[in-house]
Structures are given as C-alpha cells and as structure tokens.
Amino acid sequence: MTRSTFRLAALALCAGLLFTLCTGCAPAAPASSGAPAGSAAESTLTVTLPDPLPEPIQPTEEDLTAITDVLETRFREDWDRPGRYLTARLDSVRVIPPKEWADLQIPLTDNTPWLDGRSCLDCITDPGGCLLMVRTTTEYTPETMIGAPQYSDGVADHVYLALKEETGWTIADQWGYYTSSELPEPSPDPIQEELDLTRAQWLMLQHQTRALALSGIFRDLENPLEELTPAECAWYLYARSESWFGLTDEGRTQTPSSIIFQADFAAENGVWAADWRGGGLCMPKALKGPEEVLPAQNPDEAAIRAALDADPNAIVYERTGDTVTATLTLSLESDTIAMEYTFGLVPDSTGPVSRTYLQTARRL
Secondary structure (H helix, E strand, O other): OOHHHHOOOOOOOOOOOOOEEOOOOOOOOOOOOOOOOOEHHHOOOOOOOOOOOOOOOOOOHHHHHHHHHHHHHHHHHHHOOOOOEEEEEEEEEEEOOHHHHHHHOOOOOOOEHHHOOEOHHHHHHHHHEEEEEEEEEEEEOHHHHHOOOOOOOEEEEEEEEEEEEOOEEEEEEEEEEEEEOOOOOOOOOHHHHHHOOOHHHHHHHHHHHHHHHHOOOOOOEOOHHHHOOHHHHHHHHHHHOOOOOOEOOOOOEOOOHHHHHHHHHOOOOOOOOOOOOOOOOOOOHHHOOOOOOOOOOOOOHHHHHHHHHHOOOOEEEEEEOOEEEEEEEEEOOOOEEEEEEEEEEEOOOOOOOOEEEEEEEEEO
16 A cells, blocks of 8 residues: 555544634633534535625734634644654635635535534624635654554645634634645655655654664664564663654553554564554564563663764665665763664555665674
C-alpha cells in the first residue's frame, strides 16, 4: 500500500469547537456535545437554500484577526504534539459570501440540537453571523503514517458558523472538507539527494540513528532483535518516543512498542502488531518475557545529547548498494565513541511509508 492510498478518510481537526471572542476574555473550552464533522468530499447532499438568503454580518478586521488567533490556538493543541507533524499551519481565514453557500454541500437549513433547534441560516439571521472558510495544511512524520494517524494530512478546508452575540463572536458549528492529500514536495536535503533516499527514509534514518546514540547502544549487534538487552530496549523506547508521539501518562510509548521495533529493526511489512508488549512477530527477544519493559531514560543520555547537539558532523552517512551506513563519532568525558550502524531500505511500495531499519551495529 502506498503513502497516498494508506491515508485515512479526512476528518476535521476541531469537531465541536466553541469559543467566545471579547476584549480580555479567554476562549471557552470546546463544547462537550460537539457538532458532528462531515466530509464534503464524500457528500452527495443536494442543498436547497431559501431565496432570498439572509444577509451575513461582516466581521471587522479586528474581529477576524481575533477569530484567526483563537482558531490557530485550537489547531495548535493538536499540531504541537511531539513527533506528529512535519508541517502544520493555518493558511487562511475568509468570510464565505452567500453566492458560494450552495456549493458548500453542508446542511445549512437543518435544525440541530447544538443550535437550540435552529438551523445555521436561522442563526445567521438572529443573532446574526457569517460562514468562515479556514484552510489548513498538515503533513505527518513517517512514524505517524506507520502508526495510522486519526486524520488525513494534506490541504483541508474547514467551514465555521460564526455568530456575533452579546459577549462577542462565537463559533457555533463546524464542518470539515478534504481538499487534497498531495502536498508540494520540498526540495530534497543535499545529503538525502546524495544518498538517493526518499524523504521518509531520510527522516527515519536520522531519527533512528539519533535514538541509537541517545540509548547508548555502543556495541556490536549482528541481530538487534535477538541481542538487545531489556535495558537497551527501555532506553531506546524512551529516546525514540521523541519521534513516536511521546509517552502516555502510564509511561508507555504512545505507539505500541511492537510497531516501533518492527519499523526500526525489521524489514517485514506484512503484519503490524498492535499490542503493547510481546505479541509482534518482530519484537525484541528481551521483551517477550513475563516482565513488561517500559521506556526509561538512559543515565548517560544528557551527556550524549549535549555532545550530539554540539557537533553537527557527529553522524556521517554513506550509501553502498541497498544499505546505508551511519558512522557516529562522539567525544564524551568518559570515552570517545565510534560506531557504525548499517541500515536496510524498505521502499514505499511494500508498506504504509518508505523507511530504513537497523541491520547491524559495530564498535569501531
């Protein structure tokens, strides 16, 4: 399955968003009932609107700026999640003129409980308001694509019903449109181009090599899944959580550890295990025992991180045939580390995303 076909059907990012804009006021929390978000790309709705249409209120430039700021804040609650997005931005906010309403294919005339039994057009008439079109662009990390994101990335349009009430402008209803899943391909990194890697392979390679270093895996490995110790597995999961969505309140990785180890240490794409512990075909041998191994910080991680960040040339990459070698050189107070990590390549034709995976490690 390719990257484009793997994406899930698009949903809106902020279903049930509710906030009030007024001088000195903070936005209210999202409504618990939440209006359902629809997808216009899949809709066959035939919209019949009254004639004449109600005349919308045009927000002032100051009002529109305030609305945009609050929408940006609400989107950021999702966009700022660790390791989830490569690109996440709010591109534009505009008032939709009445002549475009019929083309939206959304139920503007339906009475709804979250609008006190009124329709959107009723609300635009009283207390008065308008429809807003909000365009966003999002692109997931390759790790997120492997872990099956909740929403599709790409360009999306969101329609909001904005009402001008006594307390200020309120967003009372919302729908999501799926516009396009194909984002402009950025210019490749010169090293990525030299190695002839896909963007996803290049990003995964850097994330994996950094996590191996932060984990202190500085020894020979001929078969990592068989030879990693429980401590090394715990340290790796902790370091790798930077690119796999962080940790849960219970101290686990947000993504099942079986998926992380399969993506980073195995070529297999046929089965992606979803359990938290030892059920995956590609789980490390050290995690298949009765004791659960949770992520834990390598005691030396802070020193290793400082050395990595201080030297942009600490890791050098070279490709030979179908493998890429990452050579790590670190000067620590206790020792000088020289490692060679060899990675295999998985193309995007056999899985949700192209990636690299560790084959061997060698202390130099």
